[in-house]
Amino acid sequence: MKLYNYFRSSASFRVRIALAIKGLPYEYLPVHLAKGEHRQAAYGDIAADGLVPLLELDDGTRLSQSMAIIEYLDDIHPEPALVPRDALARARVRALAQSIACEIHPINNLRVLKYLSGTLKLDEDTRNTWYRHWVRSGLEAFERQLAQQPASHFCYGDTPTLADCCLVPQIFNGQRFNTPLDGLPRTMAAFDACMALPAFQQAQPSACPDFEA
């Protein structure tokens, strides 16, 4: 398999985690988002949506959207499971993942930040305040959801799931923009539990071949 991705892309990071947890080897193909490589014709021929991550299977089939890719990997390589088999548990894990992937991340991705700076001419402080506002308020909602669940080592249960694949990159992004992360005990305990695992360490931006400090 080949993974088109970018070290700093939060959605790419989710898929790298899933691949590492499942122990699946892949070729790392960097697409430099900050340099706009995803908007060039060469990548447009590969990815109809111009986004990373994109997973290319050995037969050339290409899959987009990080959560869809992770569920596909879980369908084809079921162990260790990233989505529980029980319908209600699946619904909980997916809802937690979507609380990050649909409520926080999209409002703060690179093209939105570029629109704020470029089109709306907002200054860096205003843009960073925007960023921190959505991360913080989103993580507070995430924490309230975790607080209603039974105690667990990770976001849901005692093994990492799709929800943890989404949470960890979001925390990395929050830290990069100095978002306050205090008062989120369940969330940060799940993050710490993840980062104690080699799979999450291997997948992190600083471990990527295209990493830039």
Add this chain to the structure above:
Amino acid sequence: MKLYNYFRSSASFRVRIALAIKGLPYEYLPVHLAKGEHRQAAYGDIAADGLVPLLELDDGTRLSQSMAIIEYLDDIHPEPALVPRDALARARVRALAQSIACEIHPINNLRVLKYLSGTLKLDEDTRNTWYRHWVRSGLEAFERQLAQQPASHFCYGDTPTLADCCLVPQIFNGQRFNTPLDGLPRTMAAFDACMALPAFQQAQPSACPDFEA
């Protein structure tokens, strides 16, 4: 079942479509987002994330996040299927759904528009341009994805799926803000095919008990 929702909420609309396609009866419980009812303590006690839709099962279990709710309904009431059974087909349908639910809708939801107007003091024209920009560019990317697929009556294949549940509310929202929808032949053909079905008609905002013109 009870569905906490709002006639104009795009994510609520997705779940109403799924319930209608599956012919599942439910009690409609309106939460008036524009009046801020979702931020009041009474609703906070019900929904940890303060969002609609929220599906309450007959045993009181509460489920959040529209795509997770629809997949749950599909797990428990498999026919008619909204997510294909084949792993690759599932991945495609989920990716299309997420192209709407993770790439377009979150940037334009009510709380983001309120931040643009309230916190950033942007005028209505600037806000509406923002709205149309993300809908239009997102739907163009959606169209490119459909164009790479074999001909189909709906977004994927010849029955409506999770992808159609997400597309139709997004088109309604686009129309409400006068977004140009020309040059999107596959996308609009899928929309028209959906709107020819009674389930989509029944679920639309104007058919809701809390509808306001």
